[in-house]
Amino acid sequence: MIRLDNVTKVYARGARPALNDVSLEIERGEFVFLVGASGSGKSTFLRLVTREEKATAGRVLVAGNDLTSLSNWRVPQLRRQMGAVFQDFRLLPNKTVFENVAFALQVIGKPKHHIMTTVPEVLDMVGLAGKEKRRPHELSGGEQQRVAIARAFVNRPPLLLCDEPTGNLDPTTSLGIMRLLDRINRTGTTVVMATHDDEIVDQMRKRVIELSTGELVRDQTRGVYGSSR
Ligand SMILES: Nc1ncnc2c1ncn2[C@@H]1O[C@H](COP(=O)(O)OP(=O)(O)OP(=O)(O)O)[C@@H](O)[C@H]1O
Incomplete structure (x- = not known):
């Protein structure tokens, strides 16, 4: 569903790469947590998948499209294949x-x-x-x-991208939202969720991908929020 091959993203005003030589693959139907400190590159990852941003180097493949070479007029078609959920509901x-x-x-x-x-x-x-x-x-x-x-x-959509969906919610409400995302995932939809919510990640025990200053530092099946635990 999503594949990154040696992807680097440097913003025009960025001193260091927001993502640095990241390679990973997320299969159709997976549920993946994207974790890492503030500024580690989670939102950048999501924006590359939606083609709000383009990779500086490397290749991004989403739902069979190579986003590196996808023409702008085909971007709406790409976005129909994904839903997006944000912290502030919008x-x-x-x-x-x-x-x-x-x-x-x-x-x-x-x-x-x-x-x-x-x-x-x-x-x-x-x-x-x-x-x-x-x-x-x-x-x-x-x-x-x-x-x-x-x-x-x-x-x-075959893909659901969630950027801190529980960031504004209390723990009980968050758990309800996670049950719902889990149900959606069970219908076959791939779910990628960027989060700082350690309790949720520890409870769900899904695949965890951790970024640190733009580098992929952990990819763990049935993972927890912090690697030291
Ligand atoms: N439009 C931009 N222009 C320049 N630099 C940017 C831009 N967007 C993000 N960055 C920088 O890229 C790096 C990664 O930011 P990103 O927003 O992807 O992190 P994040 O992990 O999503 O953080 P948070 O958890 O706070 O949302 C940071 O150093 C940030 O300052």
């Missing part, structure tokens, strides 16, 4: 829960009848049935993140 404040999720389908031209059947299904799946008409400010943080996950998953 919902549209003036739209209802239903409309926030429906919007993701409208922008890719799905017909109304498809939207009317698919959105309730996914809202049910994330545990928000009955809250369709609420606006984001009328929901708890955990519920807002469920809306964001519903929006990211409504098109059933």
Whole structure:
């Protein structure tokens, strides 16, 4: 699903590489935690996968596309294959829960009848049935993140990228979000999650990839947050 071959990323104003000669492979259907101190390169990794950034050297392959040579006009097509979830939810404040999720389908031209059947299904799946008409400010943080996950998953993308999805949530709420991401992963969707949440990583025991100042320093199956433990 994702392959990096000797990838280096140097930002225009960057003193040192944000990623330095990183090679790794993530297979379809895997659940992977991306850990490392602030500034270690996690977000850069995710931005290379979405093609928000281009590698300075090396090759990035995602869902069968070589992003090094992918033309700009094909980037929207690439992004349809991935959903993204962020720490700050990024919902549209003036739209209802239903409309926030429906919007993701409208922008890719799905017909109304498809939207009317698919959105309730996914809202049910994330545990928000009955809250369709609420606006984001009328929901708890955990519920807002469920809306964001519903929006990211409504098109059933093969890849879900999560950047600190539990960063604003308390431990119990975070666990609920993780159960949901785990369920999504079990449908066959590859999940890559950048996180600082040691409790979550230690509980889930999934593959852990650790970056340190742009270098891959650990790749562990059924891993924990800190390598010293
Ligand atoms: N647009 C940019 N221009 C210049 N340097 C950047 C840019 N974005 C990130 N960097 C630098 O690249 C390095 C890696 O940053 P990145 O955001 O990928 O780290 P991170 O692991 O996601 O950090 P955090 O956990 O704080 O989100 C840092 O040194 C950062 O300052």
